[in-house]
Amino acid sequence: MKRAALAAATFAVLCLPASTGEAQAWTRDAGDGYVNLSYRYLGADSFYGNDGARVGSTPFRQHAIGLYGEVGVVDRWLMLTLGGDPMRRNELVDLGATTGLSDLSVGAWTGLLVEPFRLAFGVTVGLPTGDPSPDAGPGADTVAQLTARTLPTGDGETDVTLQVAAGHGFRIPDTSLELFVQAVLGYAIRTTGFTDQIVYRAEAGLRIREPFVERFLLIVRLTGTELLGSSTAIGGVAGVGDGISFTALGPELLFEIGEGFGLGFGADFAFRATNLPAAVALKGSISYRWDFVPPGSES
Numbered sequence: 001m002k003r004a005a006l007a008a009a010t011f012a013v014l015c016l017p018a019s020t021g022e023a024q025a026w027t028r029d030a031g032d033g034y035v036n037l038s039y040r041y042l043g044a045d046s047f048y049g050n051d052g053a054r055v056g057s058t059p060f061r062q063h064a065i066g067l068y069g070e071v072g073v074v075d076r077w078l079m080l081t082l083g084g085d086p087m088r089r090n091e092l093v094d095l096g097a098t099t100g101l102s103d104l105s106v107g108a109w110t111g112l113l114v115e116p117f118r119l120a121f122g123v124t125v126g127l128p129t130g131d132p133s134p135d136a137g138p139g140a141d142t143v144a145q146l147t148a149r150t151l152p153t154g155d156g157e158t159d160v161t162l163q164v165a166a167g168h169g170f171r172i173p174d175t176s177l178e179l180f181v182q183a184v185l186g187y188a189i190r191t192t193g194f195t196d197q198i199v200y201r202a203e204a205g206l207r208i209r210e211p212f213v214e215r216f217l218l219i220v221r222l223t224g225t226e227l228l229g230s231s232t233a234i235g236g237v238a239g240v241g242d243g244i245s246f247t248a249l250g251p252e253l254l255f256e257i258g259e260g261f262g263l264g265f266g267a268d269f270a271f272r273a274t275n276l277p278a279a280v281a282l283k284g285s286i287s288y289r290w291d292f293v294p295p296g297s298e299s
Contacts, residue, residue, distance in 0.1 A: 025118040025167030025182050027079040027111045028072030031292025038066040038264070038285035044277030048270070050231045050243060054278050059093040064102070066285075072292075076114065081107040081122075084129070088153050096147035098134040103127060103154040109165075117168040124161045124186075130154015155242075157192035161199060176209040188225070194242045195229035217254040223268070224248060231274040246273035252283075262287045 028034065042062040049055050068083040084104035091097035107124035130153035136144040163186030171178045181204050188197040203221040207214060224247040231243045252266030264285040270276050 024079075024081075024109045024122050024163070024184065025120050025165040027076055027109050027120055028070055029075045029292070030072045031294075032290065033069065033071040033292075034287065034289045035069040036067070036264075036285050036287040038068075038283055040064045040066060040281055040283045042277060042279055042281045044279035046278045048246075048273040048276050048278055050274050052231075052272065052274050058095065060277055061091040061093060062089065064088045066283075076111040079109045081105075081109065081124070083107075085153075088130075090151040090153065092147055092151065096136065096144055096151070098131070098148055098151040098153060100131050100134070100153040101129055103130040117166060120165045122163045122165065122186075124163065126157075126159040126161070128154055128156050128158055130156075132156030155194070157190060157194055159188055159190045159194070161186045161188040163187075163199070171209075178207045178209055180205045190242070195227050197228060197245075198226040200224055200226075215256040217256075219252045219254065219266075220250070221252070221268075222247070222249050227274070243275045244273075246270040246276050248273075250281075260289045262289070 040062070041064075042060075044060045046054055046056045047060075064085045065087040066083070066085050068081070070079055070081050072079050082104065085102035087099065088102045089097060089099040104127045105124050106127065107122055109120050109122035111118070111120050113119035132152045132154050133156070134148040134152055136148040140148070163184055165182060165184040167180060167182035169178065169180035182202070184199075184201040186199040188199050190196050201221060201223045203219055205217055205219040207217045225245055227243070227245045231245060248268045248270040250266055250268030252264055255263045257263060264283070264287065266283045266285075268281045268283075270278070
């Protein structure tokens with residue numbers, strides 16, 4: 001149970017690269033930006049063990065408020081990103097819960113190609129801002145202390161992920177259908193004894209360029225991580241983030257409200273995994289996108 005609960009607490013962090021705003025093959029121009037505020041819920045009554053088999057366990061619940069942002073600094077050549085959960089609540093039902101800040105990630109992306117397709121390179125640094133070893137507080141009994149320590153909000157280690165993203169958007173001739181495809185491949189360098197990982201994401205989006213309907217964008221994503229070591233390895237005090245591998249599939253529907261605002265609704269499910277909850281993660285989000293207009297250029 002402990003191993004499964006620890007792994008569950010890392011699920012949202014590992015799925016962060018699939019956040020709504022991330023389209024890093026397309027870097028933003030200087031001054032342009034995007035911010036996304038989301039709520040995620042994960043409820044699991046069974047888990048994938050370190051051998052990939054699905055087993056029952058103590059029910060686990062997670063509620064998280066996520067924040068992700070992008071801002072362009074230099075046209076094409078530099079875009080900065082920030083992501084994480086300002087609030088994450090992990091709970092083992094009828095045993096205890098912890099609430100706190102998650103680990104944060106900061107990144108920098110540069111555009112390598114614009115034509116005939118988009119190609120970008122990025123470096124993302126994971127910061128140990130979460131609590132890898134929560135305390136149940138003064139006077140708590142042994143069960144409460146053990147429960148708290150199995151529900152960390154961070155993994156206590158700094159990691160660096162090098163990524164390459166390729167993407168292309170096009171319109172199908174003689175139709176009103178617009179498509180985009182993107183693939184991201186990266187290498188995550190872990191520290192504090194954690195196992196390095198290969199991370200990947202592939203996604204496709206569809207928009208119909210007709211009145212009102214064009215406000216909707218449907219995206220389907222495949223995301224995952226592959227361990228470059230044993231799935232039984234647990235590093236650090238709490239073990240969060242080590243021994244994890246998964247392949248997850250999920251759709252997301254985006255709706256443009258107008259004036260730069262948008263809404264999103266999505267779900268993700270890890271159909272192959274080690275040390276992760278076997279459950280659908282549900283997400284709702286609100287976003288805002290802006291385009292920088294230099295002073296005096298409006299006229």
